Amino acid sequence: MRAVAVTALGGPGVLRVVERPDPVVGPGKVLVRIRAAGVQPADVAARIGLIPGGPIEPPFVLGWDFAGDVVAVGDDVTEHRPGGRVAGMVPWHLTRGTSGAYAEFVVADPEWLVGVPDGIDTAAAATIALNALTARQALALLPLAPGSTLLVTGASGGVGGFAAQLAVRAGHRVVAVASHDDEAWVRSLGVADVVPRSADLAGLGPIPAVLDAVPIGAAAGAAVSDGGTLVTTRPVPPLDPARGVHQHTVMVRLDRTMLAELMADVAKGRLRTRVAASLPLAEAAHAHRLVEAGRLRGKIVLVP
Secondary structure (H helix, E strand, O other): OOOOEEOOOOHHHEEEEOOOOOOOOOOOOEEEEEEEEOOHHHHHHHHHOOOOOOOOOOEOOOEEEEEEEEEOOOOOOOOOOOOOEEEOOOOOOHHHOOOOOEEEEEOHHHEEEEEEOOOOOOHHHHOOOHHHHHHHHHHHOOOOOOOEEEEEOOOHHHHHHHHHHHHHOOEEEEEEEOOOHHHHHHHHOOOOOEEEEEOOHHHHHHHHHHHEEOOOOOOOOEEEEEEEEEEEEOOOOOOHHHHHHHEEEEOOOHHHHHHHHHHHHHHOOOOOOOEEEEEEHHHHHHHHHHHHHHOOOOEEEEOO
């Protein structure tokens, strides 16, 4: 099969199409033909070696999110059947490149997968797992009483966009930070207020709960009220202990029941996602350049 491997730590040019043996399904596993694979900032971080636990020795295959078709199932697998549409997430922080979605096939644990409902195209299905699970699990770390006010940075992006929608649906007042010229999209998510990324966030506060989904660091921390809670998607420097701010870093975890609920929400139009572009697998380096340049209106997906 074809896959895209990181051949050395460095810039996008280290991504190369390679030939690997066709995977064979084993007991308790599911062989999926990948039709779309999401490109994440986490992939960029792994490519340059900036990941928790330290860099991985190349070569290795990137890719968390994917959607595709079941080709075969191993013994003892009852949840999926050949021909079924599925989407899911390689727990890449655990597999660390031994398995990745930048490929034509992946051998998956059933726990990685959910069925794709009618009404979601394959590219969109490949944008949901990592970002929506992270968003929902991040919100669970915030002590949000009914009707709370929440600041969400990166609301133009995947995690921030899903988090803003989930918080609005839960009845909270969301102040959302939008990328330049993307205010209309963020406002359409139902948030109470939209502010540009260049805004002085400290002037918005104090806000008791902040989800720094980018994260932007000190500027988001300045908006948190003393004794409040700050959740980030990557570790950031600690705030002044005298402020009593509770800081948490969300680390996504597999949760098939939760993912199925989120996938159904997208199918029913209760959650929205965006695909900025679908590119051939061979253009993975270009996809990474686009992600690094920023200002995307949605996710990039690779199509094997």
